[in-house]
Amino acid sequence: MPLEREVYKELESVVGPEHITEEPATLFSYAYQWMAELVPDVSGGGKFFDRPEAVLVPGGVEEVQAIVRLCNRYGLKFHVYSTGWGPWAAPPSGGQILLDLRRMNRILEIDEQNMFAVVEPYVVAAQLQAEAMKRGLNVHISGAGAGTSVLANACCFQGGGPDCIYFDSPQNSILSIEWVMPTGDILRTGSLGSGLGWFCAEGPGPSTQGIIRGALGGSGGWGVVTKIAIRLVHWPGPPVMPIEGTVPAYRTKLPADQFRATFPAFPSWQSFADAIYHIYDSEIGYIAHRQYVMWGDELQAAFLKIVSDPDRQLCDLEELLHMPEIQKLTDEMRRCFQLILVGMTPRDLEYQLKVLDRILEQTGGWNVALVNEPAMQQYVLLYMMRLCFKNLNFTATGGFIDTYNSVASPDIWASGEIEAGKKLLKKYAGRIADAGDQAMGPIAGQGGGGVTGWEDFLFYDPHDPDSVQAAIEVSDEGDRLKAQQGRPPGGMLLGLARTTHTEEKVRAQKLVHAREYQWQRKLKQIFDPNGIGSGNYLWAAEPSTNGEST
Amino acid sequence: MKMIVCVKQVPDPQASSTGTKVDVAAKRVIVPHGTPPVMSPYDESALEAALKIKDVHGGHVTVMSVGKNLARPVLRKALASGADELILLEDNTFDQLDSYATASILAAAIREIGTFDLILCGRQAADTDAGQVGSGLAELLHIPCVTVACGIELGEEKVNVTRIVSDGYEVIEVMLPALVTVSSEIGELRYPKLKDLQAAQKMPIVVRNAGQLGIDVASLMKLNLVSLSPPQHRNVQCCMISAETPEIAGEHLALTMRGAGLI
Amino acid sequence: MGLEDFKAMVHRCSRCSYCKWIPFAHVKSWRFAKGCPSIEYHSFQSYSASGRLCISLALLEERISCFDEGLPDIVFKCMLDGCCDVACKVCRYDLEPLEVMRNLRFRLIDNGCFPIQDIPLIDNLRKEDNMMMARKADRANWAAGLSLKDLTTEKADVVLHVGCRLSFDEELWRIPQTAVTLLLDAGVDVGILGRDENCCGGRLYDMGYRGEFLKYAENNIDAWRNAGATTVVTTCSDCYHAFKRLYPEELHAPMNVLHITEFLEQLIAKGKIAFKKSLPLKITYHDPCHLGRRGEPYIPWEGRQKKIRGQILVYEPRKPRNNGACGVYDAPRNVLRSIPGIQLFEMERNREFAWCCGAGAGVRERYPEFSFWTAGERIEEAYATGAEALVSACPHCERNFLDALDQRGDSLKVFDVLDLVREAR
Structure with a gap:
């Protein structure tokens, strides 16, 4: 359903005509979803999810706020997009507008003394690292690498990576936040909330670190984080990495x-x-x-x-x-x-x-x-x-999925789970790449250690329906095995989950049993009374039949 | 003076023929990827003829084209060049039409317009070279037709059409309304200016489909393409005759050709 | 190959956005990390390589149509400069984003869905055989007074092809004139086709007009053969790319093709060009896309993609990667370094990940505003090196920089490599 002309005009007046579009080709470029073929009941086995009704590229927090307020007024859902990589990039259902934050791309400050940087959503890790290194500092880079958003990794999804042992987990590196909440109100957290600058996450202003981040972040359903301060660490190397x-x-x-x-x-x-x-x-x-x-x-x-x-x-x-x-x-x-x-x-x-x-x-x-x-x-x-x-x-085929992943204390490596994962993949070898143990992951998921884990990678060919089917089967089997042990399902496929996907409903229900998701869902209802902030499995999950969660 | 110019969109005849292939099974000519469609050059000359008349006598020029997926920029060029109106007769069934069907569709659209003074067509299309639509259209509209014009002079309710014949020119006077098919000698279509092209992009165009025209293509098709095959490969050998002076070279050429039994 | 042959490739794009940046290894600052002018200027995802891959798939699946009004804008507002292709191939061995984007253009051109502003350019080209809206009769005016062999009637080892830009851009005539002087002084048996020199067709090809390109390629190859030339030397990077890569790829006509800087590098190495003067000048060198990453030699390949170890995709036999590793980067730099007094500073984005000048693939002709913005970004980067002059080896880049500087009211000097060689002799 195209937007009502009146709504379109109002949105256009916020961002200007050059920063809003309904051009079909552009809309499809945002509907393209990596790994979409893994949820054939929503993608039809192809690469596209529902296209957004319009795409807007706002230039700053005021524009974002104005858009969110209009969305509240018209009951229009919005989906937010930074670098667009990941299984939650395309809008999870039709009838939404999409906010591409790529114009909000500035590094606003690097405070050398207090060792933090203030960034907008479209600053990628390579950029911030290069600028930090000039000042003898370095920044955590998510496992997804240098091309991903520093802000989104910290606030909106997993975001962990190889360097957590020294750099700490990204959620622990968030300092103050500027957040356009799903109602359109702006909340400035931590020290920023008291007008004291960006240096501190917890007071003297309000702290919402736990709310906004939760276990895995809101993946687009929590309003729009427009700026964050992120902690930096020491870099004893040269100001420019010689290549x-x-x-x-x-x-x-x-x-x-x-x-x-x-x-x-x-x-x-x-x-x-x-x-x-x-x-x-x-x-x-x-x-x-x-x-x-x-x-x-x-x-x-x-x-x-x-x-x-x-x-x-x-x-x-x-x-x-x-x-x-x-x-x-x-x-x-x-x-x-x-x-x-x-x-x-x-x-x-x-x-x-x-x-x-x-x-x-x-x-x-x-x-x-x-x-x-x-x-x-x-x-x-x-x-x-x-x-x-x-x-x-993803060089082998372009398609991957994680299956039998684990997050635990280091003993997990010696628990037989690696062999179990390997055995699981071997069962499907041929239909997926035959590569053996593919348990990739951090030795320490937080500063100083304490937690470790892995994603069991598997490669499938997105162009080969049988290989796609095998990936779905192995992922489901991995989740079933884990469910028997009371462990949550794999993270990546969850990103694709939508209520229309029956299997995903089951997954999501399993997840909402976990306490943190229950709380996050409840908070979401309070913070987003009109339900206009788009989101995936986390928000879309139906209450379970035994009434454990709502 | 109300003029209608009929133009056909064809693959650029000036593009390389090397990559052109014949799909024998589908009975289609396949041009290399990246070959744009253009207005058939004789049709462009027909438009130029109309614009020349308009330059001198004023008038209204309507350009009309028949086909499937007609390219807007190609045909809007007619507007940019000075035509007043563009009517596209466009339908998914208007594909691979024969001359009779094309003429019939054009006739239906022209009847809708009602009055006109002069219809101009190219002498033949650059892709099929059939040269039948113009005279067919005149027949269907019951108006006189003069072919292969290299000049058109407007008179009182008539035109004087200069035709090329094998030993010179002939001038024919024909009463209006009439149809004239135009040859390239009348001149190339004037270059549109960039600002005219940009203006043309904003001008409204009229699109009519088969249903609106009351056309059923299947019932109009009279020809059946039996087969289409690529030309036989010919082995051409070039032999250079060299000599100290052009006179001697000429002599050598004659002797060589006689020796080969060619003269 | 047509667009439909790239479907599998689009299915396998992992939508990582590497195509929007220079290779991340080389990021040295926030400011100059970006690799793709198209998305930086237009913001929407569709104006990137991965976006255009999505569009290709949407087109093949008939979700959108070639005839959608806004599509040409998205497809053609791009220089096809290929930085995306290099960045993609840092990690992917089986994707060819540049090829997909070119085929997307061919598809639109086949359907007549070109920007309407092409019409005067292409009409003039059909008549006058040049891309400069100029008259064929004036093509050799730059060479008036030079005693050069006319290869329409004479024969020579080397044919100098100067290209449309240098033939008609009077302010730049000094470049081919210098080339001639240098070649003749070094005793090279060289000639030109003069008025009968044709457009190389390279820019046409990038604009999507492959059918017209083929005609020019055939004509040029015939003319060179008739002239008995064994080597084509060109002063234009666009032409270089056409001759070096496109001609053998499309017409299987291998020629010995050299850019003038490659030829000069050889002559300097052999001691046939010596410098007498010192030029105390701080310069930075701009790699033309068509000489650099896109100027890699064409290596024919015939083979297939197969799967090993279950699903891992490999080519059999080994397929040339065309990832910018073998472009012409060192020849112009070596010529510049051999000039006494010159201090060469590198811009952050150089060699295979250089930022484009903005002129390529018809953008200058079709969308001048975007073209000059792109040039302006490069000019800023040149300033950041502290250089006094921006030097390149392509007249299209140089003209675009000059015009962008003019528009900015800026005074950075712009030179061709040949200018400095001439000054130092």
Whole structure:
């Protein structure tokens, strides 16, 4: 249903005619949804969700507020979009307008002394990191990488990543917030709420950090966060990362006495888990992530050889897999993760390296020698520091889904869950990529450690209906297995969930049993009395039949 | 002076023929991707003829085109060049029409208009080269037709049409209303200015479909394309005759051709 | 190949937005992190490579129509500069966003859905064989007084193709004139086609007029063959791209093609050009898209995509990636570095991820405002290096910079590499 002309005119008067459109081609460019084929009952098996009725590109908080107020007046739902990557980008149902925040793209302030930055929604991590580094600072980058919104990662969805061990989780890095609530009121939280600047999340103004963020963020249903202050950490490296190498195998040469990439590897999952505890205890590490296993433990060594070499391509995979040295490397890397040690001084790095040696000694582990080759060292440092190659996660087919994921204490690595995940994927091998253990995830999900986990990646071909079907089946099976253990379902597919999807209803109902979602749903009803803030599973879930939640 | 110019949209005849293929099964000519449609060049000349008359005597020029998915920018060029009105006879069934069907659709639309003085068509279309629509249309409208005009002079309720014939020109006087088919000698269509093109983009156009015209294409089609095949590949060899002077080269050429049995 | 052949590719786009930025590894600031002028200027997702992939799919699935009024604007307001293609291929081995966007253009042109402002340009081209709204008869005026071989009647090893811009832009005539002097002084057997030189067709191709491009490509190849030339040297990056990549790709006609800076680099290395003067000048070099990332040699490939290990997509045999790794970046820089006194500063966005000048693929002709804005962004970036002059190797870039500077009332100097070579001799 196109918008009433009167409504369109009013919206147009807010943003100006050049920043609103109903052009069908543009509307479809926003309806395109990565992985949409995984919910065929809403996408018809294709790539499109419902198209928005209009797209607006507001230029600032006043315009956002005016739009939200108009939406309240006319009962019009709105969906919010920053960089548009992720399973919640397209509007979850028809009849909505879409706010693309790409014009709100400024870094408003970098406060060196107090170590924070104030950003608008369309500042991506690479930009803020580059500017922070000039001032000896660095910023957390979500696992989704350098091309994603700093603000959206902190406030609106998971947002965790490889560097949480040192940088802390993004939700803990949010300071003050400027938030256009679903009613159109503007709330300024933390110290900003008292007119004291951006430096503090909790008072003297109101704190809504828990509300706005919850467990996984509102993914577009919580109004519009228009500015946040985000905490920064120390960066002892050069003001500009020096980049060398031929596209796409870029590398960075950082001072060797302060920066070291390592691949700690272990003979058993128990020793892997033990080492994580030791790392937590000894407080070493700047970035710690089980990264390259996303290509599968069978393929990660060969893949790494390919992507770090400008002359290689995926067609070299089989040849590499048959090479004895790659086979050896594959075995060496099977239970490894990527640990980046950064010394604030050379002595600091020296100390951390000694601690790592000691941990490896105690756990019977080793540092995979490959990472000590100069070019590989430089490649891995760049990869992990900037997360500039994160779309390599999807290089095999373009389609992925996480299935048998886990978030828990380090013991989880030794609980047999990795093997269970591997077994699950193996069952569908052929219809999905046959790659082995694909449990990629952070060694520490919060500052200093305490929680770790993984996403079980699987690759399917979005162009191949049978492969798509296999991805749906394996994901459902993974969720069923987890449900038997009382664990919530996988995160990514949930992003796609809509009430019209029967299976998703079931998933969502499982989720609303979790206390935090119950509370968030209740709060949403208070904060969004007209129900105009769009959202996905979180908000769309029906109350369960036993009346546990509403 | 009320003039109607009938134009056909064809794939640019000036584009490369190298990539052109014949789809034998579908009996269609496939031009290379990225070949734009244009107004058929003789039709452009017909429009130029109308505009020349308008320049001198004033009048109203209506441009009319028949087809499926007619390209607006291609035909709006007629408005930018000086035509007053554009009528598109557009329908999904107006595809692969034969000359009789085309003429019939045009006739139906012209009857709707009612009065006119002069209808101008290109002598033939650049894609099919059939050259039948003009005379067919005149027949259907029961008006006189003069073909292959290289000049048109407007007189009192008549026009003097200059035709090219094999040994010169002939001038024919014809009473109005009449239909004239135009050849390229009348001149190329004037270049529209950018501002006229931009203005033309905003001008209203009239679109009429089969239902509105009361047309059933299937009942009008008289021709059946039996087969379409690409030309046989010819092996051409070029032999350069060189000599010290042009006279000797000429002699050599003659001797060579005689030797080959060509003269 | 037509648009329909790219459906699988669009299905596999992971919608990551890398196409909107320079490769993230190279981001050095907030200001110059952006890679795509089209989306930066127009804001909506549809004005990006991934947006245009979505549109292609919507078109193939008949959700939208070629005849939708606003579609040409979205499709053609883009320089096809290819930074998106490079950034995409940092991580993806199986996507060709630039190819999809080109085929989307062909589809619109096939249906006559072009911007109406094309009409005078294309009409004049059909008649006068140039893209400059000029007369064919004036094409060789730049060469008046130069004793050059006329390759319509004579033969030479090297044909110098100067292109439409340099043939008709009087202010830039000094560039081909310098090229001629340098080549003749170095003893190169060179000639020109003069008035019979045709448009290369490269810009036409990018604008979507592939059918017209083919005609010019055929004519040019014939003319060079008749002239007995073994090498084509060009002073224009647009022409270079047409000859180096498009001609062999579309017509399987391999020629030895050199950009003038490549030729000069060779002559300097052989000691055939020596510099007598020092030019104390701080400069920055702008990589023309068509010489840089899009100027990679064409490598023929025939093969298929297959799946290994279940679903992993690979090409068999290895397919050229065309990801900007093999563009011409060093030749112009080496020529500049060999000039005494010159100090070369790099802009943040350089080589395969350089920001476009705004002139390409018909944008200058169709949408001058967007074109000049794009040039203005580059000018700001040049200023940020502290350079006194912006140097390039393409007359289209240079003209666009000059006009944008003029519009801004700005005075940054703009030179062609050849200008500095001439001054230092």
